[in-house]
Amino acid sequence: DTAVSQTPKYLVTQMGNDKSIKCEQNLGHDTMYWYKQDSKKFLKIMFSYNNKELIINETVPNRFSPKSPDKAHLNLHINSLELGDSAVYFCASSQGSSYNEQFFGPGTRLTVL
Amino acid sequence: AQSVSQHNHHVILSEAASLELGCNYSYGGTVNLFWYVQYPGQHLQLLLKYFSGDPLVKGIKGFEAEFIKSKFSFNLRKPSVQWSDTAEYFCAVNAVRGGKLIFGQGTELSVKP
Numbered sequence: 609d610t611a612v613s614q615t616p617k618y619l620v621t622q623m624g625n626d627k628s629i630k631c632e633q634n635l636g637h638d639t640m641y642w643y644k645q646d647s648k649k650f651l652k653i654m655f656s657y658n659n660k661e662l663i664i665n666e667t668v669p670n671r672f673s674p675k676s677p678d679k680a681h682l683n684l685h686i687n688s689l690e691l692g693d694s695a696v697y698f699c700a701s702s703q704g705s706s707y708n709e710q711f712f713g714p715g716t717r718l719t720v721l
Numbered sequence: 722a723q724s725v726s727q728h729n730h731h732v733i734l735s736e737a738a739s740l741e742l743g744c745n746y747s748y749g750g751t752v753n754l755f756w757y758v759q760y761p762g763q764h765l766q767l768l769l770k771y772f773s774g775d776p777l778v779k780g781i782k783g784f785e786a787e788f789i790k791s792k793f794s795f796n797l798r799k800p801s802v803q804w805s806d807t808a809e810y811f812c813a814v815n816a817v818r819g820g821k822l823i824f825g826q827g828t829e830l831s832v833k834p
Contacts, residue, residue: 650827
């Protein structure tokens with residue numbers, strides 16, 4: 609059973625397109641996150657939701673819009689994709705705030721051409 | 722602002738060699754500390770964590786880490802590495818009041834058989 613799952617695993621698209629990445633966790637956690645890992649493997653948090661409420665919103669272009677329909681799901685929609693958006697996007701979840709252990713999904717490798 | 726620094730970008734060892742990966746953070750308050758590992762093509766997995774108590778913590782696969790508060794350090798160690806330890810290692814820190822998990826830039830470990 610996959611604890612944190614993401615779809616799709618790979619996403620190749622043209623500049624200017626709109627795309628979504630989905631994340632689901634079956635751990636019963638109440639907090640979910642989106643991270644971006646750049647080409648140098650640097651991981652940075654983008655968003656965090658607790659019980660469907662946004663609690664962390666880093667300096668991310670407003671082309672990125674997270675949505676949490678329920679505690680188990682956190683989706684990421686990206687409008688007007690740019691070359692610089694190419695990265696691996698990781699979803700994660702934890703129980704309570706981020707000072708508890710976070711469980712990561714397998715990642716979505718986004719390539720913008 | 723919080724930051725995490727990992728001393729080595731790329732470490733190359735032969736099997737059975739001892740490993741120590743450095744991690745320093747900048748934050749004066751109470752912190753929770755983590756080491757995550759990312760095997761090639763896989764998601765991040767927790768190796769070990771420190772919340773409080775004994776500053777020497779043991780994790781999975783024979784890894785351990787020592788929290789030295791006076792040095793703001795949380796170095797990862799393993800007495801004898803194996804080829805299967807080849808991976809990217811990330812140190813991460815969460816200031817209990819800060820609400821965000823901050824990652825270091827990662828250290829790539831290559832173990833030669």
